Amino acid sequence: DAGVIQSPRHEVTEMGQEVTLRCKPISGHDYLFWYRQTMMRGLELLIYFNNNVPIDDSGMPEDRFSAKMPNASFSTLKIQPSEPRDSAVYFCASSLDNQPQHFGDGTRLSIL
Amino acid sequence: SQQGEEDPQALSIQEGENATMNCSYKTSINNLQWYRQNSGRGLVHLILIRSNEREKHSGRLRVTLDTSKKSSSLLITASRAADTASYFCAPYPGGYNKLIFGAGTRLAVHP
Numbered sequence: 396d397a398g399v400i401q402s403p404r405h406e407v408t409e410m411g412q413e414v415t416l417r418c419k420p421i422s423g424h425d426y427l428f429w430y431r432q433t434m435m436r437g438l439e440l441l442i443y444f445n446n447n448v449p450i451d452d453s454g455m456p457e458d459r460f461s462a463k464m465p466n467a468s469f470s471t472l473k474i475q476p477s478e479p480r481d482s483a484v485y486f487c488a489s490s491l492d493n494q495p496q497h498f499g500d501g502t503r504l505s506i507l
Numbered sequence: 508s509q510q511g512e513e514d515p516q517a518l519s520i521q522e523g524e525n526a527t528m529n530c531s532y533k534t535s536i537n538n539l540q541w542y543r544q545n546s547g548r549g550l551v552h553l554i555l556i557r558s559n560e561r562e563k564h565s566g567r568l569r570v571t572l573d574t575s576k577k578s579s580s581l582l583i584t585a586s587r588a589a590d591t592a593s594y595f596c597a598p599y600p601g602g603y604n605k606l607i608f609g610a611g612t613r614l615a616v617h618p
Binding site: 486 | 537540555599606
């Protein structure tokens, strides 16, 4: 079975540019989570969806961040405009209700 | 906070030794989950223990749960170099509550 698929795996861009991270959850999973991981702050939950509806976005750092889930098989996390402090590894995970989360291998984002 | 707090922050052992990691939390839980993260990879679920369970085994892994003390432990027996990773506990209250991961325990197993 295919796991959670994230793209791109690596992204290097200049400050001020728009960045779009993509995630394909495991088929049939009804929860999708976006996390950010840095050495300083560890693993932070940014936002999660249930049945394509955002449930809790309290972890989104500021208005420059937005996330969408137009259908059950696709989600995006967008940063516009990007800043150097956004550099991190961004993970997507999916799960069934009350079941463990399955993580993708992340997108390593570097903002110069 | 429903965040799990792992202890110790770092652990260094020799191959063949056992590794024990502890987790404390503050809220009531539906279950508690342990995850492993290898360098450069996403988290991988290891084991889930429900609130009405006290102990669970999976291969070389043994997890205990003490809901009265709000604590859990993960024991890896006969460790291998491939067990080198960060280990996270995640208490899950249930419902729409989310998992909040702590800082993890960094385990280094030396050949």
